[in-house]
Each structure stands twice: as structure tokens, then as C-alpha cells.
Amino acid sequence: MTVDNKPTINTKPLVVIAMGVSGSGKTTLAHSLGKRLGIESFDADDFHSEQNKAHMANGRPLTDAMRLPWVQSIRTHLQTLSKQGKSCSLAFSGLRLEHRDILRIPEANICFLYLEGNKELILQRMQARSKHFMPSSLLDSQFEALEVPKEKDVIALNIAQAIEPLVAQAVEALRNRKLTP
Template sequence: MQPTPRPSSTVIVLMGVSGSGKSTIAAELVDRLGWTFAEGDAMHPPENIERMAAGIPLTDADRAPWLRRITDWIRARLEAGQDAIVTCSALKAEYRDELRSAGPGVRIVYLRGNPATLVARQSARRGHFMPASLMRSQLETLEEPRPDEGVLTVDVAAGPAEIATTIIRSLGLDPS
């Protein structure tokens, strides 16, 4: 894949189901690129967190205000000319369309993994509100990005450093 010319600013959206490594890869990218970072989970309304913590899957209506908040955050970064990274499951094409509506500098990276790996990772996590019991719901909701969406897909089987390198190279980013 050829690197893509950069717009004036770029916001990378790291997407994927819970356990795909969004926060881990974001930390690696922030360390290398020095960009601003936002954890998408922190933008959930308290009601969403309560629902997920109770093992209740979110609906499209539950996700709507959260996606708007993330889109607004992305738009503000782009308007300020600030490069940034945000995590967001972005499970459906319509959610990704919402995020891309923030501006032309939005680049979505899908962290794809096999279900067994994802369940094992999520089950091993401590201190996160998302229980492993919701993995099935997330996988059922997930609409893998279509080729015409322009989403970079990266397999999570590699380590964080290798995944970050793949993202930086594929998106034509300068780590200096």
C-alpha cells in the first residue's frame, strides 16, 4: 500500500471490538508521534458505562450521543490544525461515516483480530467496565469495513510496536 499524502492535520481513529488493543496501540503511536490523544471510552455518558458494566449491550440510540461527542472532538482537532489519535469501537459503517463527517483528515484504522484472541485478551483485562460477556454482542454488531471505506486494516496478532510501525508507514506519517 502506497503512503497517502497528508492533509493539513490528521486524526487517527483506532477502531475495533473491545480487546483489540486500541488503547495499547494508541499509547504506542502517541509515544512515537507525540500527538494529542483521547480515549473514546471516556466520552461515554455515565448511563452507557452503567449499561455495559451490567452486561447490557448498547443500542444505536445509546451510542448516538457518544459518537457525536467523539465526532465533535475530532472536528475541533482538525479545525485547530492539530494531529490527534482517538479510540472508538466504530462497529458499524454508519458510525464510521459519522466520524468521517468531522473532516477530510480523519483516517480510520481497524484493529482486526480473531475472536478467540480477542476474548482471551478481554478476559485477562482488569479494571475495565466492559465485561467479556459483551464480546459476542460486539462481534455480532461489527460490520467489517468495506474496501470502498478507505479503512486501513491491521491484524492484531503482531506486537504493539510492529502494529504502530505498520500504521505509521501505511498512512505516510512522519514520526519526527
């Protein structure tokens, strides 16, 4: 069922969250899925305070106390969109179960796409990108903070493939769960 041409099930909007450590391809997947599904996409990094960005740019990982207001602001945004009947895709690290739980809003059908890959591949990707506040020196802290998702609303995707096959795999997995038409 769709409402205003946006994927929904049981009249609830769909929120697809591409998650994983920095450099795993969350933003690329979230934006590609948004285009493919015809829904808005956005990046959780845009919700970080300038203080948090500066902290990470200086090579220091965020504390849980620094992450919580960031996650809460994302939740509020998701709730606003969902109450408007709008589906979306989101690039969000989702390293901690607690943070994933905060984004499991009752107003939407939530599905996490866990982008998993080996540290060497992700490090190569991080070193190849430019103009990002997250230095590759923080990759180890990302893996240390990661609580590998095992929840029922999580679909694991191997990032050792090009973006188009990855998007196709994600769309097929969403269809199999009856989350998209």
C-alpha cells in the same frame, strides 16, 4: 507537510482512528501511535455517559439510540481539535458504518486502522485486563454489531503480533498513503 510539528497533508490535521471490537487493542495502539507521531491521543470510552458505562458493566450491550449521542460528542471534539490544527489518534470501536461516517469530518484527513483478530485471542485479552467496564460476556454482541469496514480510508491490521510491530506497520501504512511525513 507539518503544521506545528503535527502530521498534516494539504494543511488538514490527521485523525487516526484505531477501531475494532472491545479487547482488540484500540487504546494501546492509539496511545502508542500518539507517542510515535507526537500527537494527542484519547479514548472514545472517556466520552461515554456514566449511564452507558453502567449499562455495559451490567452485561447489556448499548442500543444504537444510546450510542448516537456518544458518537456525536466525539465528532464535536474531533472538529474542535481539527479547527485548531491539531492532529490526534483515537481509540473508537467504530463497529457501525453509520458511526464511522459520523466521524469522517471534512476538517481533517481521516484514516481508520481496523484491528482484526479472532474471537479466541480477543477473549483472552479481555479476560486478562482489569478495571474495565466492558465485561467479556459482551464480546459476542460486539462481533454481532460489527459491520466489517471496507471503505477506502480503512487499513486492516492483524492483532496477532506485539504492539511495536503493529505500530510500525500502522506508521508505514500511513506514510504509504502520504498522511504522515
